[in-house]
Amino acid sequence: MTSSKTSLMSLTSSARRRTRTALGALSVAAVLTLSACGGGSGSDPGDAAADSSASSSPSDSGSDGASDGAAAGAQPDLDAIPDVVAEVNGEEVTKEEFVPIYEAAFAQAASQAQMGGEAPDEEQLRKQTADDLVDTELLAQEAEARGLEVSDDDIDAELTTLAEQNGMKSADELLKAVEQQGVTAEQARDQVGTQVLVEQLVADENGPIEPTDKELRALYAQAKEQQAQAGQSGQGGAQKIPPFAQVRDQLVEQATNQEVGRVATALVEDLRADADITINL
Template identity: 70%
Template sequence: MTHTMRTRARTVLGLVTAAAMLTLSACGGGGGSDSAGADKGTTSSDSSSPSPSESGDAAQGAEPDLEGIPDVVAEVNGEQVTKEEFTPIYEAAFQQAAMQAQAGGAAPDEEALQKQTVDDLVDTELLVQEADSRGITVSDEDIDAELTDLAEQNQLGSAEELLAAVEKQGVTEEQARSQVETQVMVEQLVADEDGAADPTEKELRALYAQAKQQAQSSQSGQEIPPFDEVRDQLEQQARSEQVGRVAEALLEDLRQDAEIEINL
């Protein structure tokens, strides 16, 4: 994995995976493209709430304060994380927070967003360094295959359609490919660390029961489709949660031995 190909943008990765992993409620509501980019905490809004387009237009006018951001925001084992890398990720996080604020939430906490962004970048750099040390590489073919899989999960005809969809969210093709590369790298690192394991039927049924309970408690009126219809998405969710658990455990070990300096 070359340095130029490992541009760190975990916030963008979140957008890509949000577009790829449809929630069970979205499947039930038939709102594919709109639901895919929504925040996990979003519920049905009443008639007084601004529409997504109105919120998006207002959020586009908000600008984060980048004054005082140093040229090097952090160093991880001697590897610099630069302002150039930090800025687009922070801007994406700020825009997402601004959209939530337009929908009735609190105004973006820029200090907290900056801290979360730099922490995510440090974590990503630690995982990249560990993958490099184990000889794990991600090819262009791996990235293309993952993009194709994500497109299929989103009922899109091709990777090009997926890239066009996330571009409407402000994510460039280069950013999306870079983040898919990071995602694949983390998955390969987790498989090397913990072994690849398919979720059990019991785990899938538990996830399904949890989704039904959440739908009932939200009082949104959305019905969860039958288990067999959403099995593929449940498997994807289970694998993603497993990757997250193993990666976080690995990060705890990596942080203990790492030399980390944050300059924000």
């Protein structure tokens, strides 16, 4: 893999359009961990703390996602999806790029529905997926306008970090794991590239994210409260949360992801106000 910089123009063309990462799943760590390990990195403070004591343990019952949905035999209706799902300031979001993300969302919804006894709401899932892809396209267009770019080294470094967070020895090991779940190495790299691009855009918009100790301790307190509530409700398998110092790095990551999501969401709201968006669902 070369280390030469990939211009944002190329990233925002064919490569990025093949595998956009939905804003609703902004953390690529969550996407790749789901594929590689069958468990999520967590979207709330409790997951961040609990994962540190057993990195191979699923953080919640709904994170088996694609494998459970496939096992249940539920399949989404792809015939209802048009060839051009949406247009964003003249850029097309195609069925080809929409389908993989929609199928993953459907599989997770099908798994959760299996427990709840209700079928997935496909119309709502299609709308949410389209909205997320539109949001991601808006962020990518804004990053391009600001002259931001992502290098191969940036992507390699993020993949290495994700591998280490999931107890793997290398980025190659992580990519092999996700390939076993139907995500190609190229798709994974594209997703990571989009994630890094959004993080660069957030930093350009709002400055570096540096969580304070007070914020981290607040997340830690939330995690302990969630654990206590789980114990009171009789949920089994709850793990004791390690001391604050032991999970501080995970809390930093969690707080950073939350702030990235907050800034990106606010930026999307501003961009939508002036955007020319057509959704064809």
